[in-house]
Structures are given as structure tokens and as C-alpha cells.
Amino acid sequence: MKTANVIEISALKYSWASTDTPVLDISELSVPKGQRLFLKGPSGSGKSTLLNVLGAVIVPDEGQIRVLDQDLENMSQSRRDRFRADHIGFIFQQFNLIPYLSVIQNVCLGVRFSHRRSLQASASGLTIAMEAQRLLSALGLNDESLLRRRVTDLSVGQQQRVAAARALLGRPELVIADEPTSSLDMDNRKAFVELLENECTQSNATLVFVSHDPTLSDAFDRVLDLALINKVKNQ
Amino acid sequence: MKVIALVFSSLLNRKFTTGLTVFTIGLSVFLLLGVERVRTETRHGFTNAISATDLIVGARSGSVQLLLYSIFHIGNATNNISYDSYQYITNMRGVDWVIPLSLGDSHRGFRVVGTTDEFFDRYKYSRERPLEFIHGAPFTDIYHAVLGAEAAAQLGYQVGDPLVVAHGTGSVNVLKHEDKPFSVSGILGRTGTPLDRAVFIPLEGITAIHIDWSQGVPVPSQVVDAESVRELELMPESVTTLLVGLTSKVHAFKVQRLVNEFPSEPLLAIIPGIALQELWRVMSVAEKALIGISVMVILVGLAGMMTAILTSLNERRREIAILRSVGARPVDIFSLLMAESIVLVVAGIAWGVCILHLLIVLFAPMLQQSWGIVIKAGMLSSKEWYMILNIIGLAIVIGIVPGYRAYRYSLNDGLSVRT
Ligand SMILES: Nc1ncnc2c1ncn2[C@@H]1O[C@H](COP(=O)(O)OP(=O)(O)OP(=O)(O)O)[C@@H](O)[C@H]1O
Numbered sequence: 323m324k325t326a327n328v329i330e331i332s333a334l335k336y337s338w339a340s341t342d343t344p345v346l347d348i349s350e351l352s353v354p355k356g357q358r359l360f361l362k363g364p365s366g367s368g369k370s371t372l373l374n375v376l377g378a379v380i381v382p383d384e385g386q387i388r389v390l391d392q393d394l395e396n397m398s399q400s401r402r403d404r405f406r407a408d409h410i411g412f413i414f415q416q417f418n419l420i421p422y423l424s425v426i427q428n429v430c431l432g433v434r435f436s437h438r439r440s441l442q443a444s445a446s447g448l449t450i451a452m453e454a455q456r457l458l459s460a461l462g463l464n465d466e467s468l469l470r471r472r473v474t475d476l477s478v479g480q481q482q483r484v485a486a487a488r489a490l491l492g493r494p495e496l497v498i499a500d501e502p503t504s505s506l507d508m509d510n511r512k513a514f515v516e517l518l519e520n521e522c523t524q525s526n527a528t529l530v531f532v533s534h535d536p537t538l539s540d541a542f543d544r545v546l547d548l549a550l551i552n553k554v555k556n557q
Numbered sequence: 558m559k560v561i562a563l564v565f566s567s568l569l570n571r572k573f574t575t576g577l578t579v580f581t582i583g584l585s586v587f588l589l590l591g592v593e594r595v596r597t598e599t600r601h602g603f604t605n606a607i608s609a610t611d612l613i614v615g616a617r618s619g620s621v622q623l624l625l626y627s628i629f630h631i632g633n634a635t636n637n638i639s640y641d642s643y644q645y646i647t648n649m650r651g652v653d654w655v656i657p658l659s660l661g662d663s664h665r666g667f668r669v670v671g672t673t674d675e676f677f678d679r680y681k682y683s684r685e686r687p688l689e690f691i692h693g694a695p696f697t698d699i700y701h702a703v704l705g706a707e708a709a710a711q712l713g714y715q716v717g718d719p720l721v722v723a724h725g726t727g728s729v730n731v732l733k734h735e736d737k738p739f740s741v742s743g744i745l746g747r748t749g750t751p752l753d754r755a756v757f758i759p760l761e762g763i764t765a766i767h768i769d770w771s772q773g774v775p776v777p778s779q780v781v782d783a784e785s786v787r788e789l790e791l792m793p794e795s796v797t798t799l800l801v802g803l804t805s806k807v808h809a810f811k812v813q814r815l816v817n818e819f820p821s822e823p824l825l826a827i828i829p830g831i832a833l834q835e836l837w838r839v840m841s842v843a844e845k846a847l848i849g850i851s852v853m854v855i856l857v858g859l860a861g862m863m864t865a866i867l868t869s870l871n872e873r874r875r876e877i878a879i880l881r882s883v884g885a886r887p888v889d890i891f892s893l894l895m896a897e898s899i900v901l902v903v904a905g906i907a908w909g910v911c912i913l914h915l916l917i918v919l920f921a922p923m924l925q926q927s928w929g930i931v932i933k934a935g936m937l938s939s940k941e942w943y944m945i946l947n948i949i950g951l952a953i954v955i956g957i958v959p960g961y962r963a964y965r966y967s968l969n970d971g972l973s974v975r976t
């Protein structure tokens with residue numbers, strides 16, 4: 323049964339294995355296709371943990387999680403890997419860039435593992451590398467010489483944009499961004515959010531965006547405080 | 558595969574350990590291939606040196622010893638063969654030709670071989686190849702000498718140059734036959750056999766220079782000068798060894814038995830091929846030990862590689878988790894680590910083959926000089942390819958260990974990348 327919702331959560335519970343105290347307890351959350359969701363909440367409230375569940379990185383202990391009409395909780399490990407590689411663009415809070423690869427290699431890393439994403443990246447007639455370059459320059463990294471440099475030579479703000487370009491390459495249906503603007507200055511922050519919105523509009527992707535910066539929330543369809551739907555009250 | 562490109566970047570990121578690992582594996586591969594190369598080339602060279610000869614006859618001793626001193630100029634004869642026995646064997650049924658060799662003298666470190674000019678017609682090397690003169694001609698006088706290619710090159714002699722034969726085979730000769738100098742009449746082409754390092758003179762020349770000698774020293778009261786010696790009967794009293802050609806190989810065992818049972822003198826006849834086999838049997842113990850050690854060294858090299866990769870894994874947990882987070886499956890991680898082992902080993906093998914050829918080019922002339930063993934650089938033999946493939950196979954098996962470990966890591970750590 324197809325629904326218009328890209329994300330459907332019900333009665334979800336999660337606790338990290340090392341601690342017995344639950345981090346998430348959400349009775350219901352749904353995100354319709356194409357929506358841009360701004361997720362906020364105090365530090366430690368479980369925002370990153372929730373994104374990990376949505377990104378099929380971790381499996382909930384209880385409850386249902388449906389993303390793009392797939393039941394994640396019943397998927398095998400390798401199917402989840404495949405699913406994530408094919409459909410989800412994840413901007414991690416800690417960037418997750420490979421230090422010894424160049425900027426361009428890092429951006430193209432994701433499509434390397436997904437045939438579907440690599441097809442979509444080159445659908446517009448550009449090569450994958452050109453598409454990567456397009457995204458990077460849209461994010462303000464248009465210096466050619468920068469592309470061949472190791473990512474570790476870049477500033478933190480630049481690295482964050484590299485991570486974003488990697489997530490967006492190949493037009494994933496669901497973009498998950500965990501505080502992607504934390505290291506950017508005001509101007510770049512605006513530009514970044516604009517690009518994210520543009521890309522998502524073009525590919526009709528759904529966006530889940532976590533940030534502590536309330537000034538950014540205007541551009542989003544919906545603003546949600548995790549503290550309001552999460553029954554676990556974090557310290 | 559999607560991960561292969563990453564392998565190189567990742568390995569280059571660890572240049573030092575990568576280099577060290579490749580270097581170690583290279584050395585171990587070189588050792589194994591080197592031992593194998595020396596072994597086969599030695600055998601090859603030994604086999605090539607005797608082709609047309611059906612029997613070798615000498616004073617009774619060990620057959621390997623006889624083979625070594627008669628053909629390879631290694632070691633010395635314990636005793637000689639009388640001229641009568643030589644004549645008798647020449648006239649035996651089934652014997653086609655007999656070439657006498659008289660050994661025991663030298664010229665500036667090169668062995669002097671007294672023989673007849675029939676030697677140059679009869680002797681074959683590398684199956685059916687006859688000896689060739691690149692300069693000059695065989696002996697026409699008792700004071701003529703023919704040089705092997707290597708001897709001529711090293712001594713810098715040309716046709717017509719004089720040379721003096723020294724008594725004995727030590728490289729520092731005290732007693733020389735200075736009163737009877739020889740002159741170079743011909744120079745042979747290169748054969749890749751011990752002949753290249755030999756100086757040939759006629760049997761009569763050997764007799765002439767020793768005619769006024771007794772017990773290895775000149776006898777002053779009997780001095781005969783170089784020219785008047787020509788008047789004397791110069792057939793030698795004895796020769797060191799005989800190369801025998803038969804009318805048909807089927808007589809080999811019969812003639813051999815007859816020579817071995819020769820009543821008037823204890824003689825030994827050997828069939829070169831069989832004596833060689835015996836030599837290989839003696840040598841195979843040492844060869845096996847060497848090959849065994851080389852294989853051990855390979856194992857040590859591969860174990861070192863495994864350790865290096867396993868050690869690096871700990872530092873690379875994060876790298877692996879990142880790859881997982883962007884879509885690499887645990888299987889991809891496994892292949893990544895496997896590919897890493899294979900790349901290291903293949904690079905190591907390439908390096909080992911390079912060292913091998915480098916050292917061959919550098920040291921082959923020395924080996925040929927002191928041992929007469931010719932080792933050629935060039936294409937790898939099928940045996941060597943087989944060894945290389947085995948090493949790669951072994952690397953794949955060994956690569957499973959870090960591969961599986963990384964696979965487990967990536968399952969256990971999941972994707973939670975913690976800084
Ligand atoms: N990999 C992990 N293993 C164990 N516990 C974890 C792990 N990641 C997060 N936690 C715990 O889960 C809780 C929620 O953390 P989470 O990272 O989801 O918070 P957050 O809302 O994203 O905070 P911030 O705004 O600071 O990023 C915290 O108490 C944290 O200690």
C-alpha cells in the first residue's frame with residue numbers, strides 16, 4: 323500500500339546498547355513527500371539518534387519505521403545498506419569525510435556504492451565529476467584547485483559543504499542533514515539552505531534538517547521540536 | 558569493483574608501512590626466485606655442458622667426482638689412466654671415438670686442458686651444437702693453444718699471443734713451464750659451459766712441458782729445450798680422463814661394464830646423464846633445504862604484511878565506518894581489505910622480480926667467473942610463474958584474516974562514527 327508519506331513512525335523506541343536508558347520514545351511521526359522539515363531540540367534530546375533511525379543506520383528496539391514505503395525494521399543488514407546507499411543522502415554531524423581522499427573523490431564516494439545514484443547523478447547529461455563540481459560551486463566551492471586537495475586541508479566550514487555535496491549527489495529521495503550549517507558564517511548559511519532547498523525541489527526530495535539556529539527555520543514547511551514528541555525527557 | 562580505487566589511495570596514505578611491507582615481501586620473493594633460478598640454471602648449464610659424450614672414463618673414484626673434474630673442472634683427479642688403457646678402449650667394440658683429456662695445469666687461474674684436435678670436432682654442447690672458432694684455428698703445432706671465449710676475453714689475448722703454462726691449478730703458481738711458451742692459435746665462441754674458461758693445448762704439448770720434470774718439479778740434469786723436444790716421442794704416458802663416443806647408445810652399459818672390470822688398471826666409466834642424476838640427488842638435499850628456507854621467508858613476509866594490515870585496522874575503524882555510512886556494505890569492506898593484501902603482494906612480487914634481475918645483471922659475470930654457472934636475466938620460467946601464482950594464492954588466504962576482521966568490525970561498529 324503506497325502512501326504519500328515518505329516517513330512514517332509509530333510507537334518507536336530506541337536506546338543505545340551501551341546505556342539502558344531509552345533515548346527515543348515517539349508514538350507517531352509522519353513526513354509527507356516533498357516536505358521540508360526543520361527539527362530542533364536541546365542538545366542531547368536525541369535528534370541525531372532519530373536521524374540515524376530514519377537513515378537506516380540503526381534499527382529501533384520497538385515500533386514501526388517506514389521510509390519510502392519500506393519497512394526498515396524488518397530489513398536485513400545488507401538490504402538496509404543498499405537502501406541507504408540508493409535513496410538517502412546523509413549529511414552527518416561529524417562530516418564523515420575520508421581524510422586521505424581529495425575533495426572531488428569524497429563527493430563522489432557515495433555514488434560509487436550505488437548504481438542507482440550514479441545513474442541519477444549523470445542523468446542530466448553531465449559526468450558524475452561535473453555534476454559533483456556543479457554542486458560544489460553552488461555551495462561556494464568553485465575554486466578548481468580546491469577540488470584536488472585533500473579534504474583535511476580545507477577549513478571546517480568548507481568540509482561541511484563537501485559533506486553536503488556528497489549527500490546531494492545522485493538526487494536521493496530523502497535528504498537528512500544533521501546540523502549542516504554549524505560551522506558556516508551567516509551569509510554561507512543562507513546560501514547553503516537555499517541550495518539545499520533548490521536541490522530538493524528539483525528532485526522532489528524530502529528534507530529533514532536538524533539545526534539549533536532558529537533564524538533558518540523560516541524557509542521550511544514545518545518546524546518540529548523533538549522534545550514535544552519524544553516522551554523520553556533528556557537531562 | 559568499486560573499492561579498488563580506494564585501495565591505492567588508502568595504501569598511499571600509509572606510505573611508510575606500505576613501502577616497508579612491499580620491500581619485505583619483495584626480498585622474500587627475490588630469495589625464493591633467486592634460489593630457484595640458480596638451481597635450474599645450474600642444472601641447465603651442467604646438462605648443456607655434456608651432449609655428445611656417451612661415456613666418461615677416469616681412474617676409479619666416485620662417479621660424481623669424475624664427472625665434476627672431467628667436465629666441469631671442479632676438483633682434481635686422484636689418478637691417471639695409462640696410455641695403454643686409452644689405446645685399448647679406443648679399439649673396443651662399439652667405441653666410435655675417444656678423446657683424451659689431460660688436466661692438472663693452468664694459466665693465470667684458467668685450467669689448461671691437454672687434448673687432441675679431434676676434441677673441437679667431437680665436442681657438442683646444448684644438445685647438438687658444435688664448437689666454433691671465432692678467431693684462428695685448431696692446433697697445428699705442439700706449442701699451440703686454443704682459448705675459451707671467457708678466458709680469451711679476460712686475458713685479453715689474441716691469436717698469436719704467447720702464453721706460459723704453470724704447473725698445478727692453484728691461482729698462485731710458483732712453478733711455470735717458462736722454457737716452453739705456447740702461442741694462441743685459435744679462440745672459441747662462447748658456449749656457456751666450463752669450456753669458456755679453459756685453455757686447450759695439444760696432448761703432445763703437455764708431454765713436452767713435463768718431459769724434463771719429475772714428481773712435479775723440474776729436474777735440472779735432464780733439461781731438454783723447446784726445440785729439441787720435438788725430436789722425442791711425445792705420446793703421453795698417461796691421460797686424466799677419456800670422453801668416449803659409441804657407435805650406438807645401446808652399447809653404453811656393456812662398454813661401461815667392460816671398462817669397470819678392466820683387469821690391468823682400476824678404471825671407472827660413467828654415463829654422464831646417470832652421473833648427473835646422482836649429482837642432483839646429492840645436491841637436492843641442499844636445494845630442498847634452501848627452497849624450504851625461502852618458503853619460510855615468504856611466509857614470514859606475508860605474516861608481516863598481515864600484521865601490518867591488522868595493526869592499521871585499529872586506526873582505520875573510523876575510515877571503515879565512514880565508508881559504511883556512505884553505502885559500502887560489510888562485503889565491500891571485506892573486498893577492500895582483500896584487495897589491499899593482493900595489491901601489496903603483487904607490488905612485492907614485482908619488486909622481488911626487479912631485485913632478482915638487477916642482481917643477475919650485476920653478479921652473473923662473477924658467478925660465471927668463479928663457478929662457470931651462467932645465469933641469464935629475462936623472462937620468468939613457467940616454474941617461476943607457478944611459484945608467483947602460489948604466493949598470490951597464499952596472500953589471498955592470508956588476506957582473509959584482516960578482511961574478515963574488518964568485516965566483523967564493520968558489522969559490530971555499525972555506522973556509528975564516533976570521533
Ligand atoms: N553512539 C552512541 N552510543 C551511545 N550513546 C549515544 C550514542 N550517540 C548518542 N548517544 C546518546 O544518546 C543521547 C542523544 O544523543 P544525540 O546525539 O541523539 O543528541 P542530539 O540531540 O543530536 O544532540 P546535539 O544537539 O548535541 O547533537 C545522548 O545522551 C547521547 O549520549
Ligand SMILES: [Mg+2]
Nearest residue numbers: 369370415500
Ligand atoms: Mg546531534
